[in-house]
Amino acid sequence: MDRELAKSYDPREVEDRIYSFWETNGYFHANVNPDKKPYTIVMPPPNITGQLHMGHALDNTLQDILIRWRRMQGYEALWVPGTDHASIATEAKIVEAMKKEGLTKDDLGRDRFLERAWKWKEQFGGRIVSQLRKMGSSCDWDRERFTMDEGCSKAVREVFVKLYEEGKIYRGERIINWCPHCLTSISDAEVEFEEKDAFFYHLRYPLADGSGYLELATTRPETMLGDTAVAVHPEDERYKDLVGKKVILPLVNKEIPIIADEYVEMDFGTGVVKITPAHDPNDFEVGLRHQLEVITITTDDGYMNDLAGKYEGLSILEARKAIMADLEEQGYVVKVEPMKHNVGNCYRCHTTIEPRVSLQWFVKMEELAKPAIEAVKTGKTKFVPERFDKIYYHWLENIRDWCISRQLWWGHRIPAWYCEDCGETIVSREDPTVCPKCGCTHLTQDNDTLDTWFSSALWPFSTLGWPENTEDLKYFYPTETMVTGYDIIFFWVVRMMFSGLAYTGDVPFHTVFIHGLVRDSKGRKMSKSLGNGIDPLEIIEEYGADALRFMLATGNSPGNDMRFLQEKVESSRNFANKIWNAARFILMNLDGDIELSLPETLTLEDKWIVSKVNTLAKSVTENLEKFELGMAVQKLYDFIWDDFCDWYIELCKTRLQNDDAPNARRVLVFVMTNMLELLHPFMPFITEEIWQTIPHEGETLMRSDWPLFDEQLDFPNEEKEMERLMEAIRAIRNRRAEMNVPPSKKTDLFIETAFEETFKKGKPFIERLAFATNILFDESENQGNMVSIVTPDATIKIPLEELVDTKAELARLTKERENVQKQLEGVLARLNNESFVSKAPQNVVDGAKEQASRLQEKIDLLNQSIAAMS
């Protein structure tokens, strides 16, 4: 085996090699295994159009940490990867590409367009998947899925037919959100509102009986051509008498009724609303209640249609101007005032949405929502952090029927056929050829496709084989954890929940682990238009995937946004390098074969570090169980850098030169192995690389056992003893630094302590780390001007006569005594407080007492030193 490591860690040399080692050996693969408990995560499928961005990087890092950890813990850990066809986004890209060739969808026709689309998918769909591999994602690639593959399509079809048969899917003329640019309907969730400057147009409609006018206000005067009523509040005294009468619609010169409806706010505007059922969702509702005619006056691409009379062919905005000009000329305009107005935009292209009545397919939501609400209320599925259940409830409790048909070609085509002869609608699992009602063969399939989220909603179980009751489904479903951003709770999480409950009878996952957004260094959302996005692949290239992953996990608390700072990646990279060099140090000091276990006898410092790493395993595990990945990472960092590298390795250096070296080597390897195991989920590449290089058992670190807390390795007393020594060493170094004594100047040390035993054991450390030549415990040799250092456990004197300014030294000691005195008074104040002693828990009181006695000891020692000097 090659036991040489480069002087600094080069991720580029390691990562791809390690990844293919894992992949070709099948370490990512999971099987149905009755002897193990399953742990399943289904990956939120990235769009095939997508390129890896920081959001994916975060999302996948968190999932991979969980999966790798559980796999090591002995679960049959399955992470199912896959991609989403992203109907609207993908279709837009393909249309755009075609445009460059001068082609439109209609030029090609549906079949040839889909051919192109699939080719495009073959060409680019794999890109994101290979980028996920760069992150180190330990997905089971044998199970990679695509929302439009055969199995997922079958699931989609099954759900559609089932819901249709149960009457939960229906087709009807409803008002929907129409994007005049994408030329398709979109769901309520896909509309984004934006505040814009607009105008409030006050108009007057003449009463039909000639007795005057009714004044009303609107933000969209052009829709008046489709008005079929004006409405007032039933209790509005101003207009009560007019209800039932008629007004004449200006320009159109048609009589329309004055109706009463509680939807009207008396206090807003004039308290009179024009009702255009075809072009406003609220008006549509009013129209239904009053059986009003629905008159659509625009085309699907945003122009006025033939019902708009002389305005036909104008764009909506042009029509608005023309109509206002005509109204003005004919004296129907009262005033025009500026106002702020919220406009709905298409989430994809940001075109203003036109509410429009059209024939679409819908899912009835009310009944489906109930079990989904219940499942979270009863804790069958939990949000982490919990507060996100509010968004979830709010969305489900106010849910409206879901418009699922899209006027697109790329996606799952709606499995409904219409008989041209008798008009029958056929929805079935198999493509029909004959009309079951009239027996003819003139059937045409619905042209529309389904909302992308319709198939995404089935993802946690369609990927496991549903609707077949496969072994995978039985074993891995329900999945355990869903990791996703808060921005798609209502798009996706909600829909997976009700779908899972409705079709599989169980929740799709037990925990929804929500993370925030990765923002830029200024806290702005990363976006294409701002050009402030940071490419994870470039970061990986420069710093390595481990550094990126570690950075993303560090300080990431569930549900909160984080900022991407280059310096944070750098410090993660430095950390990787630190471990690398620690490993290098161990390798340099190995000598032939080594036993992979702890030696029988452990020294003080061995027990200290072993006890520490043992406790670390416990607390890291606890953090992971609570999804506190950021805290787990912090503890690993502190232990590895401070305890292991800065202390333990330093403490070993002397030992490695003497007879005890074999034991020291075994402890070093033991602790390093534990560290690598604990760190592996976070930094998989470097840990595997090091593990393979140092003496080890087994084939791969990623399949090693997760360290467990071991009672036998818990040494609290030795931890305390080491602390005493470390405190003394720090104090000496501190004092020397203050006095500008260079490390090269070594001195004797005189130590007086009640813990002579401990300090004798620590003699070599103190010599090495506190720059001592001799350490003397015999007070009689203590003479002359000395620098005094006082810790609660010891008084240490350094003979630095030439540097000692007795007066200054005295002043320093006196000041320190004052400080300690103050601290002591604080603690005593608490201890003298009757209610503290009686009400605080015993361990807190004991802690305070111990602290008081330590402080008192320190004061005593300081007093002695002061007395000796004066």
Added chain:
RNA sequence: GGACGUUUAGCUCAGCUGGUAGAGCAUUCGCUUGACGUGCGAAGGGUCAGCGGUUCGAGUCCGUUAACGUCCACCA
């Protein structure tokens, strides 16, 4: 209009079930210390946004105010 989040060292952020504040970076000082200068040793720096309450004790719990941010609603 409603809901939620954030406010802690110069900067970016941790701080779990209340026990008397931490990290990284930055700053200052000192180091050719036999793994690492992507490093080592040390130092300075915080009335934890304000106010009130609960408690022996509050950064942590409750109420309230403010600033910033996000989501939902959409009165035409």
